[in-house]
Amino acid sequence: MICEEPYEARDNGYHFFRYMCERQPQQKCYYAVKKESVDAKKVQKIGLTVEYGSIQHWLAYFLCAYNISSQKGGKPNPAMCAFMEMNGVFKPRNVFLQHGITKDMAEWLFADKCNFYFFITAAIPEHNMIKDYYGYKDGVARLTGFPRYDSLIPNQTNQNQILIMPTWRNWFNLKSKGSQDVKTPFGCSEYLKKWMELLNSKELDYLIINHNLKVVFFLHRNMQRYIEAFQGVNEKIVIASWKDYDIQELLLTSKLMITDYSSVFFDMVYMKKPVIFYQFDEEEYRKYQYQQGWFDYHSNAFGTSYSASEEVIEALSHEIENGYKVSERYLNEYSHIFAYSDRRNSRRIYELLDKEKSDM
Structure with missing residues (x-):
């Protein structure tokens, strides 16, 4: 299950979803987005979608191997899901892709306020800060690079x-x-x-x-x-x-x-x-x-x-x-x-998730 903000498909979630649909079609992936979103048709052309916050989204959230999002609250109902997760009612494998490199001391992302199975990072000092100061157990923070970086081509614009x-x-x-x-x-x-x-x-x-x-x-x-x-x-x-x-x-x-x-x-x-x-x-x-x-x-x-x-x-x-x-x-x-600039960030994330799933 993959998503971003309810009305968006432009960030790390979208780019990872596109990679999965194009490169790993054997895996069943869903993207949650509001049908009124200007990005909805773009995502529907790529793969399977569900209405954000719908019953189908809830079912996917409960049944998926991984709940993957660029947002901390990337779930059918962020408040309700957070309550269930933090109180042990339900513990999904939340994979936090982020929507930007964490460079500041963002307390809302500390381990005691989150329930991340994996916390994806893109910068070496960022990874070290999260691993050493954010309170996560070993193995939660993973330095793979961001999916959207796979589409960033170094300095090739002709527009002024x-x-x-x-x-x-x-x-x-x-x-x-x-x-x-x-x-x-x-x-x-x-x-x-x-x-x-x-x-x-x-x-x-x-x-x-x-x-x-x-x-x-x-x-x-x-x-x-x-x-x-x-x-x-x-x-x-x-x-x-x-x-x-x-x-x-x-x-x-x-x-x-x-x-x-x-x-x-x-x-x-x-x-x-x-x-x-x-x-x-x-x-x-x-x-x-x-x-x-x-x-x-x-x-x-x-x-x-x-x-x-x-x-x-x-x-x-x-x-x-x-x-x-x-x-x-x-x-x-x-x-x-940057540890990686090889346009293989999505692949590293997929291999991480696939290996973890195989070891369960």
């Missing part, structure tokens, strides 16, 4: 496109401890002010015109509800809706990424493309959302952190003039982060 992709903030979306201290209506928030400041800067407009640059602004899935607030930006910039644009395709066709703290920048690094970090609220982010883990934005080899929009535009201008080439330090660090 950059992707601006900020991540979410829990004080706009979730009830979390301490979030009330910084709670502000989105329309008056520093988040909106700072990103609008960058997008509407005359310097960015100059780069767009003089370098025939295409700029795509893609809000995190949790922030897409606020997309209307960005409609007043430079008309030359594409404000991308998640329903109309596939992140994987945007990553493949972009030469550079600007983000704040989104772990999706590792997808760009995997393809050996430059990244720039715009971090105007780092103190609040560390206090209210995630504490720093193994990755340090201020000493890494992949991109520089800036707090001012002017600095970000200056760095972007430099990258354009430099032909988006990455440094030797970047390339040297690459080998210390």
Whole structure:
């Protein structure tokens, strides 16, 4: 049983499902997705599907050899399933594919809050952090690489496109401890002010015109509800809706990424493309959302952190003039982060699951 978010088939779950249907057709796999999803037909063309949250989904959840998802709550009813699992009523073999490399201390993924049979990782230091500090038993964390990385081809885009992709903030979306201290209506928030400041800067407009640059602004899935607030930006910039644009395709066709703290920048690094970090609220982010883990934005080899929009535009201008080439330090660090770049991640996961199933 494989799934992601109820309405999506674009992440590690989808890519692993596609691998199973195309390369391991002898295995009976189902993908759970809402029939109203814009991705539903795409998945149905590949293999067997069930309606997310339906009776069929529940049956598959109870009977499957593995319940596989890119989401912690990838189950027919996340709350009910979590209650049953944590109280020993039912213990499925949950395989957590993740939807991004874990770089921070994410307490909601600690062993005492999860029931993972396998926790799939893609980066060497990430794997070590989860294995040593997240409280899992030996053998739960497995370094195989992500299924979606199998489709990432290193630096082969001809489009002069950059992707601006900020991540979410829990004080706009979730009830979390301490979030009330910084709670502000989105329309008056520093988040909106700072990103609008960058997008509407005359310097960015100059780069767009003089370098025939295409700029795509893609809000995190949790922030897409606020997309209307960005409609007043430079008309030359594409404000991308998640329903109309596939992140994987945007990553493949972009030469550079600007983000704040989104772990999706590792997808760009995997393809050996430059990244720039715009971090105007780092103190609040560390206090209210995630504490720093193994990755340090201020000493890494992949991109520089800036707090001012002017600095970000200056760095972007430099990258354009430099032909988006990455440094030797970047390339040297690459080998210390990724154990695999052979486009065989899905195969490794399948072989892991198949061997475990045979040994039961």
